[in-house]
Amino acid sequence: MLLAFVSTPDAGPASLILVLAAVLAAAKLGGHLAERLGQPAVLGELLGGVLLGNLDLVGLGWFRALTGNLALAGLAELGVVLLLFEVGLESTIQDMKQVGARALVVAMLGVAMPWILGFGVGVLMLPGHSVYAHLYLGAVLTATSVGITARVLRDLGRSQSAEARIILGAAVIDDVLGLIILAVTASLIQAANVGGEVSAAAILLVLVKAAAFLLGALWLGALVSPRLFSFTARLKGTGLLLATALVFCFGLAAGAGAIGLAPIVGAYAAGLILERVHYREFADRGEHDLEELIRPVSSVLVPVFFVLMGLKVELAGMFDPTHLGLAALLVVAAIIGKQVCGLGVLGTKLDKLSIGIGMIPRGEVGLIFANIGLGLVVHGERIIDQTLFSTIVFMVLVTTVVTPPALKWSLGRSRA
Numbered sequence: 001m002l003l004a005f006v007s008t009p010d011a012g013p014a015s016l017i018l019v020l021a022a023v024l025a026a027a028k029l030g031g032h033l034a035e036r037l038g039q040p041a042v043l044g045e046l047l048g049g050v051l052l053g054n055l056d057l058v059g060l061g062w063f064r065a066l067t068g069n070l071a072l073a074g075l076a077e078l079g080v081v082l083l084l085f086e087v088g089l090e091s092t093i094q095d096m097k098q099v100g101a102r103a104l105v106v107a108m109l110g111v112a113m114p115w116i117l118g119f120g121v122g123v124l125m126l127p128g129h130s131v132y133a134h135l136y137l138g139a140v141l142t143a144t145s146v147g148i149t150a151r152v153l154r155d156l157g158r159s160q161s162a163e164a165r166i167i168l169g170a171a172v173i174d175d176v177l178g179l180i181i182l183a184v185t186a187s188l189i190q191a192a193n194v195g196g197e198v199s200a201a202a203i204l205l206v207l208v209k210a211a212a213f214l215l216g217a218l219w220l221g222a223l224v225s226p227r228l229f230s231f232t233a234r235l236k237g238t239g240l241l242l243a244t245a246l247v248f249c250f251g252l253a254a255g256a257g258a259i260g261l262a263p264i265v266g267a268y269a270a271g272l273i274l275e276r277v278h279y280r281e282f283a284d285r286g287e288h289d290l291e292e293l294i295r296p297v298s299s300v301l302v303p304v305f306f307v308l309m310g311l312k313v314e315l316a317g318m319f320d321p322t323h324l325g326l327a328a329l330l331v332v333a334a335i336i337g338k339q340v341c342g343l344g345v346l347g348t349k350l351d352k353l354s355i356g357i358g359m360i361p362r363g364e365v366g367l368i369f370a371n372i373g374l375g376l377v378v379h380g381e382r383i384i385d386q387t388l389f390s391t392i393v394f395m396v397l398v399t400t401v402v403t404p405p406a407l408k409w410s411l412g413r414s415r416a
């Protein structure tokens with residue numbers, strides 16, 4: 001009876017329990033192998049999904065069918081929300097203030113140039129696609145994975161260097177700017193799809209709405225969250241700190257979705273708002289930090305997202321010369337676009353090359369942007385089709401793989 005209940009029509013005879021077992025096994029085995037090779041676990045999780053999804057080339061198509069599993073997609077969406085919440089928790093508003101104007105300039109350059117280059121690649125290689133596809137491709141390239149870069153810097157023992165502070169501060173600001181660009185681009189696509197006017201005024205309105213939501217959420221959340229946690233600290237029961245944090249996160253994510261923004265914008269804002277001082281009453285009585293409490297939940301749900309992204313990659317179509325050319329140009333644009341970041345620290349003795357290299361990895365943020373594009377349609381055309389999605393994943397893989405050795409070499413060179 002239980003298996004019949006959790007089974008879904010799009011999964012065939014297999015139950016959701018069996019689906020999750022396969023997905024989590026692929027994620028953890030892939031993550032283990034990646035870490036043994038000195039790479040982030042997310043890379044192995046993604047490649048595990050790519051391997052399973054392309055078993056249809058040898059006649060095993062069951063895993064490919066999982067891309068249409070609604071229950072799995074729902075868990076992956078929840079994993080994305082938790083992932084952005086965690087990324088937000090790793091930074092605070094005070095941290096963003098302390099990084100200074102240099103990190104802001106680095107971040108702005110690291111968003112503007114990749115967006116321009118991504119748009120140019122779209123115009124050059126995808127002339128048959130709409131301008132919205134070109135705009136969205138540029139938006140995907142603006143991303144920077146602060147998690148991957150932070151781990152590399154920590155492993156190299158350079159996380160407290162001046163360059164590291166600039167890189168990590170700029171990466172956090174980069175995420176905020178990238179989310180705003182994503183919100184603006186997605187809103188313009190939705191407006192065009194329903195015949196709405198896409199003008200400079202419309203673009204400004206969406207930009208103001210996205211910025212207002214982020215600023216408003218940060219201001220209101222900073223007032224509400226201490227009172228919310230103070231109230232729940234008086235309640236009886238277990239798991240109250242984690243439950244309260246998730247309610248806060250999901251509430252802001254739902255609020256972002258209600259005004260036409262991606263829910264991940266709200267989840268990221270929720271993480272930025274929450275600080276240890278807000279739930280110090282829980283900490284005073286011996287409760288674990290919020291990051292420690294949420295990690296077991298995210299360690300199950302977040303890999304589901306990465307494996308599902310890998311399942312959607314079709315390797316067969318990647319061997320077409322046009323697609324290989326597109327993938328190569330995307331990688332070049334992704335790398336060169338972030339090297340411009342070093343111009344933001346001109347006039348200092350900081351290592352400009354290392355700063356640019358540290359901003360290269362797209363990681364989970366690039367995948368999230370691409371996945372959202374898969375669900376966007378304008379005038380009957382998918383903004384990110386299956387082939388373009390596969391090339392974006394290829395770009396994410398390459399930028400994630402090249403960053404650790406390149407950053408190690410660059411920092412070692414500057415130290416010498």
